[in-house]
Amino acid sequence: MSDAAQIRFRAATEESPAARWTLIALAFAGLAILVFAPLIAVFVEALAEGVTASLKSLASPDARDAIRLTLTIAAISVPLNAVFGIAAAWFITKFDFRGKAFLITLIDLPFSVSPVVAGLCIVLMFGANSALGGWLVAQGYPIVFAMPGIILATMFVTFPFVARELIPVMIEQGRAEEEAALTLGASGWRVFWTVTLPNIRWALLYGVLLCNARAMGEFGAVSVVSGKIRGQTATMPTTIEMQYQEYLSVAAFSLAAVLALLALVTLLLKTALEIRHADQLAAAHRH
Amino acid sequence: MHIEIDEISKQFGTTAALHPVSLAIPSGALVALLGPSGSGKTTLLRILGGLEFPSSGRVLFDGRDATGLSVQERRAGFVFQSYALFRHMTVFDNIAYGLNARPRATRPTKAEIARRVTKLLDLIQLPEIGARYPSQLSGGQRQRVALARALAIEPRMLLLDEPFGALDAKVRKELRQGLRDIHDTTGLTTVFVTHDQDEAMELADLVVVMSMGRIEQIGKPQDIRARPATPFVRDFIGA
Ligand SMILES: Nc1ncnc2c1ncn2[C@@H]1O[C@H](COP(=O)(O)OP(=O)(O)OP(=O)(O)O)[C@@H](O)[C@H]1O
Ligand SMILES: [Mg+2]
Numbered sequence A: 001m002s003d004a005a006q007i008r009f010r011a012a013t014e015e016s017p018a019a020r021w022t023l024i025a026l027a028f029a030g031l032a033i034l035v036f037a038p039l040i041a042v043f044v045e046a047l048a049e050g051v052t053a054s055l056k057s058l059a060s061p062d063a064r065d066a067i068r069l070t071l072t073i074a075a076i077s078v079p080l081n082a083v084f085g086i087a088a089a090w091f092i093t094k095f096d097f098r099g100k101a102f103l104i105t106l107i108d109l110p111f112s113v114s115p116v117v118a119g120l121c122i123v124l125m126f127g128a129n130s131a132l133g134g135w136l137v138a139q140g141y142p143i144v145f146a147m148p149g150i151i152l153a154t155m156f157v158t159f160p161f162v163a164r165e166l167i168p169v170m171i172e173q174g175r176a177e178e179e180a181a182l183t184l185g186a187s188g189w190r191v192f193w194t195v196t197l198p199n200i201r202w203a204l205l206y207g208v209l210l211c212n213a214r215a216m217g218e219f220g221a222v223s224v225v226s227g228k229i230r231g232q233t234a235t236m237p238t239t240i241e242m243q244y245q246e247y248l249s250v251a252a253f254s255l256a257a258v259l260a261l262l263a264l265v266t267l268l269l270k271t272a273l274e275i276r277h278a279d280q281l282a283a284a285h286r287h
Numbered sequence B: 001m002h003i004e005i006d007e008i009s010k011q012f013g014t015t016a017a018l019h020p021v022s023l024a025i026p027s028g029a030l031v032a033l034l035g036p037s038g039s040g041k042t043t044l045l046r047i048l049g050g051l052e053f054p055s056s057g058r059v060l061f062d063g064r065d066a067t068g069l070s071v072q073e074r075r076a077g078f079v080f081q082s083y084a085l086f087r088h089m090t091v092f093d094n095i096a097y098g099l100n101a102r103p104r105a106t107r108p109t110k111a112e113i114a115r116r117v118t119k120l121l122d123l124i125q126l127p128e129i130g131a132r133y134p135s136q137l138s139g140g141q142r143q144r145v146a147l148a149r150a151l152a153i154e155p156r157m158l159l160l161d162e163p164f165g166a167l168d169a170k171v172r173k174e175l176r177q178g179l180r181d182i183h184d185t186t187g188l189t190t191v192f193v194t195h196d197q198d199e200a201m202e203l204a205d206l207v208v209v210m211s212m213g214r215i216e217q218i219g220k221p222q223d224i225r226a227r228p229a230t231p232f233v234r235d236f237i238g239a
Helices: A002-006 A017-046 A051-058 A061-094 A100-112 A115-126 A131-138 A147-158 A160-173 A176-183 A188-217 A220-226 A236-245 A249-276 A278-286 B041-049 B091-100 B110-123 B139-152 B169-186 B197-203 B221-226 B231-236
Strands: B003-012 B015-025 B030-034 B056-061 B076-079 B157-161 B189-194 B206-211 B214-219
Touching: A017 A249, A051 A061, A051 A249, A061 A100, A061 A147, A061 A160, A061 A188, A061 A236, A061 A249, A100 A147, A100 A160, A115 A131, A115 A147, A115 A220, A147 A188, A147 A220, A160 A188, A176 A188, A176 B076, A188 A249, A220 A236, A236 A249, A249 A278, B003 B041, B015 B041, B015 B206, B015 B214, B030 B041, B030 B197, B041 B076, B041 B157, B041 B189, B076 B139, B091 B110, B091 B139, B110 B139, B139 B157, B139 B169, B157 B169, B169 B189, B169 B197, B189 B197, B197 B221, B206 B221, B206 B231, B214 B221, B214 B231
Parallel strands: B030 B189, B030 B206, B076 B157, B157 B189
Antiparallel strands: B003 B015, B003 B056, B206 B214
C-alpha cells in the first residue's frame, strides 16, 4: 500500500517548519530590540562627538572617582559575599536541621525585595536619625552617605548569587568525599581546603562572576544610601544618572559604555566557564 | 584489634535505626553484617568508624572504651558504598591523601609516600593507573583504589559498606577473593556490609544477620546454614 510508505515519523516535540521559523524569528527580533539595539545605542551615543571627546570625559575627575569607587566597592563586597555564600551553602548542605527550607528561601530574599526598599532599610537602621547611626556618626564612623553604607547595600543585593550557585552543586556531591577524608585522618579545616573547595571551584567562580557583574551595576539601593556626593560616594551607575540628568550626554554614555564593557568581559568569562566546565555547572541549573 | 559493641542503640529523630545490639568481634576476624535494606547495617558500621555516634551504649577497642574517640582518632580504614574517591585528584593522590594529612612530625617523606603508594598499587594489582583520575576507572578498579586508600593509613581495622554492591557478578567474584587475600595478608580485623547471603557465607569467618535494627543471629556460616536461630534467618538465607 502506498499509504504505509507515506508515513513519516516525527518526534512528539517537533513543531511544523512554519511554527519553528516563526518562533526563531520572534526570538531574534526580541533579542535585537531588547538587547543588541540598546547596547549599540550606548556606544553610538558615547562616540557621538568622537573618540577624543569620549576619552576626555572619562579622564575627568568625576568619572575617574566614580570608576575607582565602583571597583573598590566590588573588590570589597564580592570577596565578602563569596565567603558568606560558601559558609551559607556549606551550612545548609552539610548539616541536617529544621527550618532548612525556610533558610534557603531567606537567602533568596534580596532577589524579591526591591533594591530601593533595601536601601531605605539601611538608611532607617544606620542613618543619623537612628540611635545606632547617631552613635556611629558621633564616633566618626558614618555608615549612610559613606562607603560602608554602599558596601552594605551592594552586599545585600548581591548576597544570593554565590550561595545559589553552590547549594545545588554541594547537594548533588553529597558528603561522602568529606567523610572519606575524615576517616583518613584529615581535620575539618583540611577537608574544607583539600576536598570541599576544589570540588566547588568552578561553580564558585561562576557565582562570583555573576555577583561581581551585579555589584558593579547596582543602582537602586546604592543611590538611596550613598547620597551621590560627587568625588566621594558617587559610583559609576549613579554618576551616569546624574550626568544624564545634566544633559552631559557624551560623558554619561562614555561611562555607561565602560560599565557595559565590564559586563561584556564578565559575560565572556562566564561563557568560557560554561563551555569548559559544563558538567559541574549543570548541577546548578538542573534544579 | 578486638572490637566489642556493647548495647549500642541509635535513634534518628523518631525512627530507631538500631535497638540495643551487642557483638564481639575477635581480633583478625573477617565479619559480614548481613541483612535486608534498612536493617541498620550501615548505621552500625558508621558507628564503628566514628562517622555516627550512638544514642546509647559503648564501643570498645581492645577492651578500652572508644565511644568518644573522634573519627580521625579511630584510624578505621573505611570503604564507602559509592567509593567516594576524590574526583579532582589522581589515583596516586587519592591513595596518598591519608599520609599527607598526618601532622608534620609523623608524616612520611615525599619519597616514602611515593614508595608506599606504589606498593599499594601493586597490592591491588593496578600498578599502572597512578596518574589517572577516578572518572577514568572502571567500577571494579575504583573499588580497589578505595581499598588501597583505606589501607594507606595503616588502619587498625577495615570497614567496608557494600564493597561489591555496584559491580557485575563476575567482577564481584574476583574482588571477593581479592578482599579475602588482602585480609589474610594484613591480618586486619575486617567488617563488611552486604545484603547478598552468598557473599557473606562464602567470604566471612563470622556472619551477623540483622533485621529491623536487631541482631537475629551471630555465627559461623555453616552453623547459620545448619541451625537458623529464628524464622527470619531461615527465610532470609533461604534454607
Ligand atoms: N541520617 C539518617 N537520618 C534518618 N534516618 C536514617 C539515617 N540514616 C539511616 N536512617 C534510617 O535508619 C534505618 C537503618 O538504615 P541503614 O542505612 O543502617 O540501613 P542498611 O541496613 O544499611 O540498609 P541498605 O541495605 O539499604 O543500605 C533506616 O530505616 C533508615 O531510614
Ligand atoms: Mg546501607
